[in-house]
Amino acid sequence: MRPPSHPTLDEGQHEVKSPEAEVLTKRRLAVEARNVTVSYDRLREKDTLIALEDFSLDIAEGEFVAIVGPSGCGKSTFLNVVAGLTFPVAGEVSVMGKPVTGPDTDRAVVFQDYALMPWRTTEANVRFGLELQGRVNSETKEKVARYIKMVGLAGFEKAYPRELSGGMRQRVGLARALVTEPRLLLMDEPFAAVDAMTRELMQDELARIVAETGQAILFITHSVDEAITLADRIAIVTSRPGRIREIITVGIPRPRGRESRKLAEFQEMREHIWDQLTQPGPEAG
Numbered sequence: 001m002r003p004p005s006h007p008t009l010d011e012g013q014h015e016v017k018s019p020e021a022e023v024l025t026k027r028r029l030a031v032e033a034r035n036v037t038v039s040y041d042r043l044r045e046k047d048t049l050i051a052l053e054d055f056s057l058d059i060a061e062g063e064f065v066a067i068v069g070p071s072g073c074g075k076s077t078f079l080n081v082v083a084g085l086t087f088p089v090a091g092e093v094s095v096m097g098k099p100v101t102g103p104d105t106d107r108a109v110v111f112q113d114y115a116l117m118p119w120r121t122t123e124a125n126v127r128f129g130l131e132l133q134g135r136v137n138s139e140t141k142e143k144v145a146r147y148i149k150m151v152g153l154a155g156f157e158k159a160y161p162r163e164l165s166g167g168m169r170q171r172v173g174l175a176r177a178l179v180t181e182p183r184l185l186l187m188d189e190p191f192a193a194v195d196a197m198t199r200e201l202m203q204d205e206l207a208r209i210v211a212e213t214g215q216a217i218l219f220i221t222h223s224v225d226e227a228i229t230l231a232d233r234i235a236i237v238t239s240r241p242g243r244i245r246e247i248i249t250v251g252i253p254r255p256r257g258r259e260s261r262k263l264a265e266f267q268e269m270r271e272h273i274w275d276q277l278t279q280p281g282p283e284a285g
Contacts, residue, residue, distance in 0.1 A: 029097070030184050030216035031059035031082055036091035037241075038077050051077045053241035055091070059216050061183070066219045066231035070277060074242030075220045079186050082218060083109050096183055105133050107184040108177035112192050114169040116161045122148060122172050123157040129176040147175040150209060167198035171205070178213065185215045189222065200258070203229055207255060224273045228266060229256045236276045245276055 036055040039048050052074040059065045067075045080086035081093055084102040093100045095107055108129065116125050126144050130136050148157055151171040161169055170190060177185060191199045207230060210217060221227050227234045228250055236246045252265055260266055 027060040027062060029058050029094075030061045030063070031057065031093070031095055031218065032097075033057045033078070033082070033093045034091055036078070036081060036088045036093060038074065038081060038086060038088050050241040052081075052088070053243055055237075055243060057235055057244060057247075059184075059218060061216050062214050064210060064217045064219065064230060064232045065235060066221055066227035066233075067235045067237060068221060068224060068227050068273065068277065069237030069242060070239045071222070073237045073239050075237060076188050078242070079109075079188050079218060079220055082184075083107060083186050105180065106182055107186055108180050108182040110170075110173050110177045110185065110187045110190045112189040114161070114166075114173050114193075116169055116172055118161050121158050121160055122153055122164070122175075125161070125172050126175045126179050129180045133180060135180070143179055144175075147179045150178065150212070151175045152205060165198070166194045167202055170194060170202065174206070174209070178209070181213075183215060185217045187217060187219045189220050191226070192222065199223075199226070204255075204257065206230065211254075224270050224277075225261060227273070228252070228269055229260065234273065236273060239280070245279070248273070 034056050036052055037050065038052040039050045041047075042049050055074070055078060057065070057067075057078075067078065069075050077086060081088055082095065082100065084100045084104060084107075095104070098104075098106075117128065120128065123144055126148055127136070127140060130140055130143070145154075145157070148154060151174050153168060153171050153175065156164065156168065161172070164172065170193070174190070191202045194202065203226060219227070219230060231250055233247055233249050235244055236248070237243065238245045248269070250269070252260055252263065252269075256266075
């Protein structure tokens with residue numbers, strides 16, 4: 001039975017907000033996406049693939065929103081639209097009140113595959129984010145050191161990616177994004193490539209860092225537990241074409257560590273999300 005605090009959105013309806021969500025949305029919006037549709041022409045199949053359709057989502061400043069959904073549902077496509085790397089055929093997206101026309105310095109992306117340059121040390125990889133933006137100055141060395149320390153890599157400044165574990169490489173990628181001090185952090189399954197133990201440690205680290213830096217975060221994940229552990233709200237997406245099926249508020253008190261997963265509320269929310277993920281999508285109707 002679905003918990004009464006998790007209202008389902010019928011087609012064309014908006015999210016029914018809990019009191020916690022109302023507080024969040026009174027803040028200025030970091031992301032405002034309205035009726036976004038993304039499609040791709042497939043030459044081999046001689047047809048058009050609709051990745052997202054009528055996709056709407058708001059993220060408040062300082063809010064952590066996770067998106068979960070089946071493989072191929074358009075989660076990463078939406079993140080790329082917000083990043084300015086993919087453009088919709090319909091709908092509107094704005095970040096910090098400005099229409100998205102391409103990448104900008106107000107947002108940074110953390111990728112699943114680290115995307116580090118193997119010939120650069122930790123220090124040089126982190127500094128690269130500032131180099132891209134033409135922001136290298138007399139304060140750069142101190143700023144780079146501060147964010148390397150923040151992600152727990154002090155002492156590894158001169159190490160090359162091949163000398164680091166998967167979790168450490170992902171910390172370098174996170175520091176590279178954070179050093180630019182973006183107002184919006186876009187994270188595309190950032191912990192998917194690390195082992196389960198490292199994943200839990202990285203979740204704890206991310207929660208700590210977010211509390212310290214205060215960025216808005218759009219977080220893509222396949223892990224329901226990860227979404228509940230980290231997010232303020234969770235957007236559940238249908239199978240392709242991706243649409244918002246439901247948005248729920250995670251009311252479990254922070255910090256949410258291993259013990260939180262034993263709570264009845266956590267388990268109930270997990271079961272509810274899985275129930276929604278297994279419902280047929282628009283193409284099945």
